[in-house]
Amino acid sequence: MRFLPAVIVDALFVLIFAAIGRASHQEDPAGFLLTAWPFLVALVIGHLVAALLPGRPRRPWSLMWGVVVWVVTVAGGMLVRVVAGDTAEVPFIIVAAIVLGVFLVGWRAAAALVRRLRGSQSADEADAAAVEDSVGPID
Structure with a gap:
């Protein structure tokens, strides 16, 4: 299943988000699953x-896939939190939107940059090989 690696990476970032959030509020970081589960469902x-x-x-x-996942994860995670009886204060919504945006879209942007850089290196190597083939070895 080609979707599974992306789901796993995203889930790890949601868990990291929850653990960091709990630790930043001097809450027991071990309870990060209580914070993460609504976002994992929405993810x-x-x-x-x-x-x-x-x-x-x-x-x-x-x-684009990352943007869709990010928007649904934030909106759906907040909705699930509220339905489950937890809160969704405006500052938490803002922080969650920013952090999850950086996490869920950010790794995809980094991967796209790496792919683009590798593609341009391959193109440069192919151009150099074509020049060498047409003019002979360059010493």
């Missing part, structure tokens, strides 16, 4: 939404 839904969108992004590591 899975976000991946399903991204996969089912008409004209959807084709790759789970693409930036």
Whole structure:
């Protein structure tokens, strides 16, 4: 299943978000699953939404896929928190949106940059090989 690696990376970032958040409020970091579970539920839904969108992004590591997952994870996570009887104060919503945006879209942006750099290196090497083939070895 080609979606699984992206789901796993995203889930790890949601868990990191929850652990950092609990630690920053001097709460027991071991209880990070209590904070993370609504966002993990929304994360899975976000991946399903991204996969089912008409004209959807084709790759789970693409930036557009990440944006869909991010928006659904934040909005859905807050909704699940409230329905479960927890709070969703405005400062928490802002912090969650920023941090999860950096995490869920950020790793995809970094991966796209690496792919682009590798692609340009391959193109440069191919150009150099083509020049060498046409003019002979360059000493």
